[in-house]
Amino acid sequence: AREEGENAIYNALKDIDWFRNYQFPKVSEIFGPLKMTVTIINAGSQHNVVPANCSFTVDVRVTDAYTNEEVLEVIRANVKCDVQPRSIRLKPSSIDKDHPIVKAGLALGRITYGSPTTSDQALLDIPSVKVGPGFSGRSHMADEFIYVHEIAEGVEGYINMLNPVVLE
Incomplete structure (x- = not known):
């Protein structure tokens, strides 16, 4: 590929690495640590063209130690990519052990x-x-x-x- 323009894949790697390695400090007694996993990556259109765009999907398993909004705030403060949550309405649930x-x-x-x-x-x-x-x-x-x-x-x-x- 010609060395022209910014390689969107290389730029995305920094953020992907953050998702892979970041540990939220609070750990849920019920669910354990909050987990983030990159599950889909889309980039490039030809083998000989530097990709101008790269998008990726992160599966985030929020626990009761954080609200969805808190997690979103931490993510946005630490990555350069555009962060678009699919939903922030699904929340972890639990039941009292004495139920x-x-x-x-x-x-x-x-x-x-x-x-x-x-x-x-x-x-x-x-x-x-x-x-x-x-x-x-x-x-x-x-x-x-x-x-x-x-x-x-x-x-x-x-x-x-x-x-x-x-x-x-």
């Missing part, structure tokens, strides 16, 4: 943890838990799947978890 449904799950040998995935639960303004059949590690992956026996076990688990709460 009856949590106690019922613990009594059945379930464990609690902060899920690193997002769901419609983020839009609910009521106590809720995210309990799914199957193996969480297979969700949000290429070729995700669930076994039929896991669905049956899930239904049984839901019934066993809800009975003590509903029948109280």
Whole structure:
């Protein structure tokens, strides 16, 4: 490529490196550290032309240690690229460990943890838990799947978890 103009990929690398390495100081007791992962990069149009534009997408998993607005402010203060959030309406959610449904799950040998995935639960303004059949590690992956026996076990688990709460 001719050495003319600024290489947008090289310029973006500084910001991408910041997203890769920056550690937010506050860590959530429930969800752990806030995570930022570059997941998509688009740049260039030909092999022999210095790219004038480069855009990239960052998946940001905000925890209850920060508001979405606080995270956006920190990001904008540290990178040179134009930052356009897809949404700032989805917020992390959690439920009190003393809630009856949590106690019922613990009594059945379930464990609690902060899920690193997002769901419609983020839009609910009521106590809720995210309990799914199957193996969480297979969700949000290429070729995700669930076994039929896991669905049956899930239904049984839901019934066993809800009975003590509903029948109280």
